[in-house]
Amino acid sequence: MTRRFPESAPNIAALASAIADPTRVMICASVLDGRAWTLTELCRALSVPMSSLSEHASILIDHGVLAERREGRHRYVQIASTDIADWLEHTGALVGGSMAAAPTLAAKTRDRRLIDARTCYRHIAGRFGTQLFSALTQREWIDESLTITDAGRAGLADVFGLDVGAPTSSARPFIRRCLDWTERRSHLGGTLGDDICRTFFDREWIVRRPNSRALKITPAGREHLDWVLTADDDHL
Structure with missing residues (x-):
């Protein structure tokens, strides 16, 4: 045969x-x-x-x-590569179930911080990441076809100081859904997700926690991103 x-x-x-x-x-x-x-x-x-x-x-x-x-x-x-990072995050989300209970208070704190906000390679993940995606769609800066709107270009420039030009011919998508392994919802991936994450770091609205990919939202970040932190997770 x-x-x-x-x-x-x-x-x-x-x-x-x-x-x-x-x-x-x-x-x-x-x-x-x-x-x-x-x-x-x-x-x-x-x-x-x-x-x-x-x-x-x-x-x-x-x-x-x-x-x-x-x-x-x-x-x-x-x-x-970015593809490997996306594969790992997506695989984690496909496992299903909740995280196993941490054995110590320090471990529980570490896990909680990862769930709250972390980096997924070059963009923001965790509850903060899914809230960011929701906030951008609720303001209609990103439409249902995952396209940046005219209002989105103006808003990102005004609120984040981010100059978003026309999408390039890069192999990576400009905007994509990245399935979050702890939230089981999408956070913002693609080059726009990378740009926003980098901008938040540059403005010191977020900082890395020591020896972890967990993020800490600074007081300045909470002041400027209150509308994100109060957004409902209403998208998949």
Whole structure:
């Protein structure tokens, strides 16, 4: 019997096997903040022995989940691409169920902060991320077809100081829904999501929490983003 296509079928099993380990999942969750981490930083953050962490990181690199670069004696790893980041976040949302109860008060605080606001690679996720998407659609800055409106261009310029020109021919979509793994709703992805996240950092409306991809909304951020923080999550 002739085998017609298995040899040319995408090797999904190989990619899936790369994250089929709790330690490798933790590594991916850490670097989803979009930054490059040294193995020493990951070792400390995850409390994993260096020998074990290095082995797991190498598996993720070999399968294209992480990218590696070396500078002097330091070995840095980061998410390999936006597509990989989206895949990881979406896979987390497809798992279903709620997060397991954290064993300590410190762990519960860490988890709560991740649920409230975090980065998903280069854009904002968590409840804050879904509220941001809702707020923009409620103001009709983004329409149902995920297109920026004229009111949206004016509003983003006025409120965020963000000059939004015509979408470019980039392979990445300008606006896209990114399924949030904790909220089970969409937060704002695409290049617009990246631009807004970067603007919030530049204006110091959000800051990173130490050793985490969780975000803290600053007093200045709460003042300027009150309309976002009170938005209802009314979209999928």
